Amino acid sequence: xxxKPDTTAIILAGGRATRMSGKDKGLIPxxxxxxxxxxxxxIRPQVDQVVINANRNRETYGxxxxxxxxxxxxxxxxxxxxxxxxxxxxxxxxxxxxxxDAPLLPADLVGRLHDVLENTAATCAVAHSGESxxxxxxxxxxxxxxxxxxxxxxxxxxxxLWHEQNGSMIVDFSDNPEAFLNINTPAxxxxxxxxxxxx
Numbered sequence: 001x002x003x004k005p006d007t008t009a010i011i012l013a014g015g016r017a018t019r020m021s022g023k024d025k026g027l028i029p030x031x032x033x034x035x036x037x038x039x040x041x042x043i044r045p046q047v048d049q050v051v052i053n054a055n056r057n058r059e060t061y062g063x064x065x066x067x068x069x070x071x072x073x074x075x076x077x078x079x080x081x082x083x084x085x086x087x088x089x090x091x092x093x094x095x096x097x098x099x100x101d102a103p104l105l106p107a108d109l110v111g112r113l114h115d116v117l118e119n120t121a122a123t124c125a126v127a128h129s130g131e132s133x134x135x136x137x138x139x140x141x142x143x144x145x146x147x148x149x150x151x152x153x154x155x156x157x158x159x160x161l162w163h164e165q166n167g168s169m170i171v172d173f174s175d176n177p178e179a180f181l182n183i184n185t186p187a188x189x190x191x192x193x194x195x196x197x198x199x
Contacts, residue, residue, distance in 0.1 A: 077152060135163060
């Protein structure tokens with residue numbers, strides 16, 4: 001697997017995790033280390049640089065050795081706000097976003113999204129598990145930033161709506177649907193622990 005040139009990964013850890021009693025999901029232990037470390041291990045080989053978008057526990061995330069960028073808007077406006085902030089802050093041709101609570105994410109995520117998006121006029125590609133799109137597993141061209149920022153500033157926060165309105169390319173990952181399992185409840189945490197033990 002080769003890295004795609006000039007690609008920055010944005011690990012989205014900026015939410016309030018209301019379904020996990022407010023616990024910072026990226027820092028919840030999974031097999032003895034924080035979930036975000038599993039995500040880092042998966043995405044790091046696919047990109048040139050990594051940044052963590054976090055609005056809480058910045059120092060703890062910073063201890064992982066990667067830059068931490070908080071949303072310009074501190075009102076928890078959702079993942080698009082974090083993505084737009086990072087795109088405004090860093091200079092990169094490509095930005096891939098993944099959530100901090102998806103430790104099984106595809107090892108070829110970036111390559112497959114890139115292959116579909118690079119020769120099109122579209123500015124974004126999004127993964128599809130075979131059952132539904134996975135809105136926050138997406139690759140953006142840097143040219144998407146003005147429209148994305150305008151969308152966020154208009155008060156919109158729904159990632160699916162962004163993809164619909166902006167003609168995002170849909171990329172089929174139905175050969176690996178479990179890669180998009182994420183952790184929103186203690187039961188889902190137990191399920192993923194079991195899957196990792198079986199791998």
